[in-house]
Amino acid sequence: MRRRVPLAIAFIAGVVMLIQFFSPHPTLRVTYETMLNWLRIISAFTFVLGIVSFMRVHFTKVTHKRAGWGYSIVAILGFVIMTSLGFIYGTGAGTPFDKMYEYVYAPLGATVFSLLAFYLASASFRAFRARNIDATILLVVAIIIMLGRVPVGSFIRWGKFSLPELAEWIMAYPNMAAQRGLLIGIALGAICMSLKIILGIERSYLGRGE
Amino acid sequence: MWQKVSSLDRRWIYLGVAICAALPLILEFILPIPATPPVKRLFDTIDNMPAGHFILLSMDFTPSTMPELLPMAYAIAQHALSRGIKVGFMTLAPAGPGMIEIVLEDIRKAYPDRKYGEDYVNLGFKPGYSAVILGIGEDLHKVFPRDAYGTPLSELPLMRKIHNYKHIELVISLSGAAYPDIWLLYANARYGQAIATGATAVMAPLYYAYLATGQFVGMLGGLKGAAEYAELVRRAGYMRIPKVQHRVGVQMSSQSFVHIYIVLLIIVGNIAFFFIRRQRGR
Amino acid sequence: MAISHDPWVWAAALLTLAVYSFLYRDNPFYKFAEHLYIGVANGYILYFIIWQQIVVPLIYDPLKVLFISPFHTKELLIIPPLILSIMMLMRISPRHAWMSRWAMAYSMGMGAGLAIPVAFQTNIFKQIQGTIISIPPATVEIVGTYYLNKLLVLIIVTCVLLFFYFSREHKGALGRITILGRWFLMLGFGAAFGYTVMARVSLLIGRLDFLLHTWLGIH
Numbered sequence: 244m245r246r247r248v249p250l251a252i253a254f255i256a257g258v259v260m261l262i263q264f265f266s267p268h269p270t271l272r273v274t275y276e277t278m279l280n281w282l283r284i285i286s287a288f289t290f291v292l293g294i295v296s297f298m299r300v301h302f303t304k305v306t307h308k309r310a311g312w313g314y315s316i317v318a319i320l321g322f323v324i325m326t327s328l329g330f331i332y333g334t335g336a337g338t339p340f341d342k343m344y345e346y347v348y349a350p351l352g353a354t355v356f357s358l359l360a361f362y363l364a365s366a367s368f369r370a371f372r373a374r375n376i377d378a379t380i381l382l383v384v385a386i387i388i389m390l391g392r393v394p395v396g397s398f399i400r401w402g403k404f405s406l407p408e409l410a411e412w413i414m415a416y417p418n419m420a421a422q423r424g425l426l427i428g429i430a431l432g433a434i435c436m437s438l439k440i441i442l443g444i445e446r447s448y449l450g451r452g453e
Numbered sequence: 454m455w456q457k458v459s460s461l462d463r464r465w466i467y468l469g470v471a472i473c474a475a476l477p478l479i480l481e482f483i484l485p486i487p488a489t490p491p492v493k494r495l496f497d498t499i500d501n502m503p504a505g506h507f508i509l510l511s512m513d514f515t516p517s518t519m520p521e522l523l524p525m526a527y528a529i530a531q532h533a534l535s536r537g538i539k540v541g542f543m544t545l546a547p548a549g550p551g552m553i554e555i556v557l558e559d560i561r562k563a564y565p566d567r568k569y570g571e572d573y574v575n576l577g578f579k580p581g582y583s584a585v586i587l588g589i590g591e592d593l594h595k596v597f598p599r600d601a602y603g604t605p606l607s608e609l610p611l612m613r614k615i616h617n618y619k620h621i622e623l624v625i626s627l628s629g630a631a632y633p634d635i636w637l638l639y640a641n642a643r644y645g646q647a648i649a650t651g652a653t654a655v656m657a658p659l660y661y662a663y664l665a666t667g668q669f670v671g672m673l674g675g676l677k678g679a680a681e682y683a684e685l686v687r688r689a690g691y692m693r694i695p696k697v698q699h700r701v702g703v704q705m706s707s708q709s710f711v712h713i714y715i716v717l718l719i720i721v722g723n724i725a726f727f728f729i730r731r732q733r734g735r
Numbered sequence: 736m737a738i739s740h741d742p743w744v745w746a747a748a749l750l751t752l753a754v755y756s757f758l759y760r761d762n763p764f765y766k767f768a769e770h771l772y773i774g775v776a777n778g779y780i781l782y783f784i785i786w787q788q789i790v791v792p793l794i795y796d797p798l799k800v801l802f803i804s805p806f807h808t809k810e811l812l813i814i815p816p817l818i819l820s821i822m823m824l825m826r827i828s829p830r831h832a833w834m835s836r837w838a839m840a841y842s843m844g845m846g847a848g849l850a851i852p853v854a855f856q857t858n859i860f861k862q863i864q865g866t867i868i869s870i871p872p873a874t875v876e877i878v879g880t881y882y883l884n885k886l887l888v889l890i891i892v893t894c895v896l897l898f899f900y901f902s903r904e905h906k907g908a909l910g911r912i913t914i915l916g917r918w919f920l921m922l923g924f925g926a927a928f929g930y931t932v933m934a935r936v937s938l939l940i941g942r943l944d945f946l947l948h949t950w951l952g953i954h
Contacts, residue, residue: 244775245836246836247835247838248837248842249839249840251813252840252841252844253840253841253843253844253847254844256840256842256844256845256848257844257845257847257848258848259848260677260837260844260845260847260848260849261848261851261852264643264849264852264853265852268764272591275586275590276591276595277812278845279584279587279588279591280584280588280595280812280816281815281816281819281841282581282584282816282841282842282845283579283580283581283584283585283588283596284793284813284820284895285816285819285820285823285838285841286580286581286582286584286769287580287581287784287785287789287793287820288789288820288823288824288838289823290580290780290784290785291785291789291824292823292824292826292827293777293780293797294777294780294781294785295526295827297773297777297822302906305496309660311562311766311867311893313771314766314769314770315770317767317770317771317774317914318770318771318773318774318777318928319774320774321770321771321772321773321774321775321778322774322775322777322778322781323774323778324774324775324778325774325775325778325779325781325782326755326778326781326782328900329778329782329783329786330782330786334782334783334787336554336558340782341551341554342743343775344551344745344779345551345743346744346746346747347746347747347750347772347775348516348548348551348769348772348775348776348779349516349519349551350516350747350750350751350877350931350942350945351751351754351771351772351775351794352515352516352517352548352776353516353517353519353520353938353941353942354750354751354754354755354942355517355754355769355772356517356935356938357935357939357941357942358754358755358757359935359938360470360474360936360938360939361466361467361470361471361713361758361939363715363717363931363932363935363936364466364469364470364711364714364715365463365466365467366464367718367719367720367722367881367932368461368718368721368722369459369463369722371719371722371723372722372723373723373726376769376918377917377918377921378921379926380918380921381600381921381923381924381928382719382723382921382925383925384921384925384926384929384930385719385811385925385926385928385929385932386716386719386921387692387891387929388925388926388928388929388930389712389715389716389932389933390712390713390716392654392675392677392712392929392930393705393708393709393933394484394485394486394706394708394709395484395709395710395712395713396706397484397485397487399934403784406456408490411465411489411490413871413922413926414658414661414663414926415490415664415665416884416888417887417891417919417922417923417926418658418661418891418923418926418927419662419664419665420887420888420889420890420891420895420919421867421891421894421895421920421922421923422658422659422661422662422891422923423662423665423862423866423888423894424754424891424892424894424896424898424899424919424920425659425860425895425923426662426858426862427825427858427859427863427892427896428661428895428896428899430854430855430857430858430859430862430917431859433577433776433811433850433854433858434850434851434854434855436847436849436884437846437847437848437851437854438847438851440843440844440847441844441847441848447838448473448839448843449836450832450836450841464758465760467758471943474882474936474940474943475938475943475947478940478943478944478947478953479947479953518938519939519941520937520938520940520942520944521937526756538759547780547783547784548776548779549778551782551890556897565808578783578784578788579788580784580789583846587849598792603846635802637857638850638853638854638857639849641857642852642853642856642857643853653934653935653937654930654931654934654937655927655930655931655934657930658923658926658930659927662862662865665865665888666861666864668857670860672931674874675930675933675934675937676933676937676940677933700944700948703944704937704940704941704944706953707940707943707944708933708936708937708940711936711939711940712932712936715932715936725815731799735822
């Protein structure tokens with residue numbers, strides 16, 4: 244019962260969505276719009292789960308004084324301050340909430356991701372080796388693209404052709420063809436998985452237990 | 454010696470990256486940036502669009518991909534508004550609204566002759582990804598009953614005429630994630646909506662397949678794509694916020710230096726590898 | 736050189752340097768910045784997304800209307816997804832977590848049903864159509880190059896697709912074709928690596944530009 248009802252819901256929702264794609268019937272269109280609206284509402288509530296999980300992890304750390312609980316206080320304080328600023332001053336341009344977004348949230352997010360540039364350079368030096376034909380092809384193409392896609396690449400020429408033109412040709416034809424093969428393969432896999440979900444063969448999203 | 458080279462402390466490598474990136478930013482020189490075909494295609498599409506038509510600029514990115522995608526938003530918005538094309542800003546990314554506000558703050562100052570609600574509008578964020586995209590195809594006013602500032606859409610003169618994809622000439626999705634795929638899957642496949650994308654360099658190689666079939670009308674790939682488009686906009690005389698275009702040009706010079714550094718690291722690393730392997734073979 | 740006097744710019748700059756200090760080694764400044772980021776991000780989501788996008792338009796406003804006229808159809812239709820959403824939140828409780836399956840099943844079923852026809856159209860039919868060698872459009876300048884490129888694309892797509900065909904052992908002619916397929920895939924991955932380097936370096940340059948130009952005012 245606890246697994247049969249969800250499987251039936253998945254089946255009905257999936258079949259209705261499949262059929263409505265091919266039929267302009269007014270009843271189906273109204274059903275489609277209503278179900279879409281329901282999906283928007285349910286998707287919005289997934290954010291609440293994320294917040295609850297965050298609060299749970301850090302409050303538990305603080306109350307049980309686990310390793311690094313001081314930093315959890317920082318996280319909770321940041322959360323409380325940001326939320327309070329929103330409720331008190333609103334989110335218009337120039338408000339403290341807006342300033343926190345622009346000068347705390349945005350820079351921290353961008354900086355954390357920018358660390359990858361350093362790790363890439365280090366990995367390129369230590370691990371990127373032309374051990375066999377596959378790795379050599381990967382290496383050579385990567386170097387052509389890296390130099391061809393920056394302005395300095397325009398200075399590397401032979402006759403009528405330049406490195407940026409070669410790089411663009413590689414992207415537009417051989418790379419595009421390889422990516423196309425991957426796209427078709429992934430799409431076939433996605434369609435199979437979708438059919439399995441609708442037919443109830445794939446049930447991992449229901450989790451374990453009764 | 455090659456063993457020492459091969460086991461160099463990674464912090465020296467990090468320092469090298471930082472120096473190569475910082476020097477051009479301090480010296481501030483700009484190298485020429487010729488435009489590539491995918492960028493030219495998007496530029497020509499907007500350049501040939503009659504004034505008064507409406508495009509939807511979906512800024513589906515977060516601060517983590519801001520350096521690559523924000524300049525694209527600036528360049529496209531300036532191009533469209535200078536040509537009298539109406540622009541609707543929206544986002545599918547939860548942290549996207551702040552990105553829209555950053556652009557609009559400068560747009561309001563640079564375009565006093567363009568009125569909010571008549572020439573451009575900020576629809577803000579709505580959760581739901583595919584549900585939002587499909588919903589716009591049926592009735593945009595049901596998905597966005599109000600704009601980002603709480604004004605009912607029916608009170609905005611521009612939005613009274615825009616109800617679904619039939620009234621939208623082009624959707625441009627700027628994103629560092631799979632949002633352009635979702636726009637393609639649901640807006641293009643189902644409703645035949647023309648889609649273009651500004652993607653981070655991580656996603657751009659994959660999108661060449663869609664570009665070749667014409668599913669994407671045009672594409673800006675990474676910081677280089679942003680720099681190319683900004684240069685085209687500047688040459689056409691539409692640039693009203695030159696500071697962004699200047700910064701992007703300087704950043705591309707910095708990118709050149711870092712790329713050369715990384716290529717040299719790869720070459721030196723491989724030379725060390727071959728020498729050590731030969732020594733071990735003896 | 737004109738260092739910024741804006742305290743917000745200083746805050747952003749110091750937090751940026753705190754994160755970069757991790758490159759030397761893990762330290763309390765980095766941990767402070769990291770946890771502050773998590774807290775502020777969740778605070779943003781709670782107010783901006785949950786309160787402004789969910790609670791007010793989807794709960795408070797419809798309930799206000801229903802309180803006045805209880806049989807208003809448009810607002811009544813919001814009740815089933817609200818019930819499903821509350822059931823989804825039951826995931827928090829180990830005893831009642833089974834309730835969340837209903838909302839999950841609805842989302843998964845909808846997603847699966849919506850995806851099948853559009854995936855066929857976008858990623859299979861259109862891509863195969865693009866691979867077929869056709870008459871060149873009028874804009875093509877050199878027809879010979881056009882046909883050569885199209886033939887190359889056809890060969891590469893075929894080799895790559897055959898590489899993923901595992902129903903037969905990769906031996907003989909098929910084996911040689913799949914080796915070619917693997918090499919072409921490496922070509923694609925090399926291009927992807929080059930672009931990935933470009934992307935990550937762009938992010939670093941963006942942050943350095945902020946530190947040097949906006950914070951320290953170095954021109």
